[in-house]
Amino acid sequence: NQVMIETVNKTYPVIIGEGAVNAIASFVDEMKQKPTRLFIIADESVRTIHGARLESALPKGIPADWHNVPAGELAKSFSVFEQCLTRMLECALDRHSLVVAFGGGACGDLAGFCAATYMRGIPFIQVPTTILAHDSAVGGKTAVNHPLGKNMIGAFHQPEAVMYDTLFLHSLSEKETRSGFAEVIKHALIADVDLYHDIRVNVNAVTDIASSFLEHSLKRGIEIKGTIVKEDEFETGVRAHLNFGHTYGHAIESLSGYGNVAHGEAIACGMIFALYASASKNGLSFDISSFASWLKGLGYPVESGTAFSFDDIYDVMTRDKKAFGGTVRFVLLNEIGHPYVTDMTKEELQKIDEQFRKEAV
Ligand code: NAD
Ligand code: ZN
Secondary structure, three states: OEEEEEOOOOEEEEEEEOOHHHHHHHHHHOOOOOOOOEEEEEEHHHHHHHHHHHHHHOOOOOOEEEEEEOOHHHHOOHHHHHHHHHHHHHOOOOOOOEEEEEEOHHHHHHHHHHHHHHHHOOOEEEEEOOOOHHHHOOOOEEEEEEOOEEEEEEEEOOOOEEEEEHHHHHHOOHHHHHHHHHHHHHHHHHHOHHHHHHHHHHOOOHHHOOHHHHHHHHHHHHHHHHHHHHHOOOOOOHHHHHHOOHHHHHHHHHHOOOOOOOHHHHHHHHHHHHHHHHHHHHOOOOOHHHHHHHHHHOOOOHHHHHHOOHHHHHHHHHHOOOEEOOEEEEEEEEEOOEEEEEEEOHHHHHHHHHHHHHHHO
16 A cells, blocks of 8 residues: 655655564565665654564664663754764765664654764665554655744655554553644645545544544545645745644644644644634634534644634734744645645634634533
């Protein structure tokens, strides 16, 4: 089961399914330039749970060095980045060595950035282990955080391949599963109304999604992301549509102190907000209340937006890089599957915020 991602300089496979990690050895064997060494950058908790499976899937006969990084977002710091590069130099990696990213989006972003910058760029493979990473492992955005801003220091660097083994997903916590699944819902809303309806029918609890359906919807999500990346690899246009739900969502994520409300949980609130805005600005016909109560039933903390005043939320949204003048840049929908970018004024936003508090919660 695979999806091909086409970019300007490279076309690469995303291999998805139970046991997909076992495709690494043959993929590496068939690389035109055989890697001189492997360097596995692993989220330390993921390695504890699943390291043995990756280890036994690696090609034999190529020296492999492992390097653990802190679990989750802590991996995306300058000091961890520097430690990785130090180990890479000590292990004498050269231009033909291959970095393997093993973990969720955080580890993938860090490892990708290490690969992008070591000797001005060496190849890497993504072995994502979260639901969210169906999004982050595809498309070539890599980054670390700066104390002044998340993902502010990074590079575009596409992987050679993505091995997305869905067996890794069984050990995710309910919160991580819920968070990641919000991005699947996002992909459906911006590009595939049928997928959206299928998700509504098939998903009644995030911990109880049939594995065949989960795999199907992750694959569709990857195809959708791939189509957008092909059209706009460097985000000068339609790639911004992937920010659906993210303007308001980021504000809630940030105000609630990163981590309390997980990224995707905040994005779920942001999608509700953007749907109200779409209905008010261009008459989107969509049952937003039913969508919001379905999300609540899945455990998304829809009420988290109401913990903050509109002024605080607006302040954070205007600080976001999407803001121009007093207006805030939003991705809205003309209809499900048809996103566009527009600027919203403070007055418009305040009205939507009132509606959100009255109707969604
Ligand atoms: P994450 O990588 O922070 O992992 C979350 C937690 O889950 C961590 O504690 C991790 O140890 C644990 N974990 C990972 N896999 C597990 C597994 N299989 N079983 C049990 N525990 C597991 O979270 P994430 O949601 O995957 O990624 C979030 C990051 O992705 C953010 O830094 C965000 O900026 C980035 N991101 C990047 C892109 C992109 O295009 N590059 C897109 C979206 C998000
Ligand atoms: Zn997101």
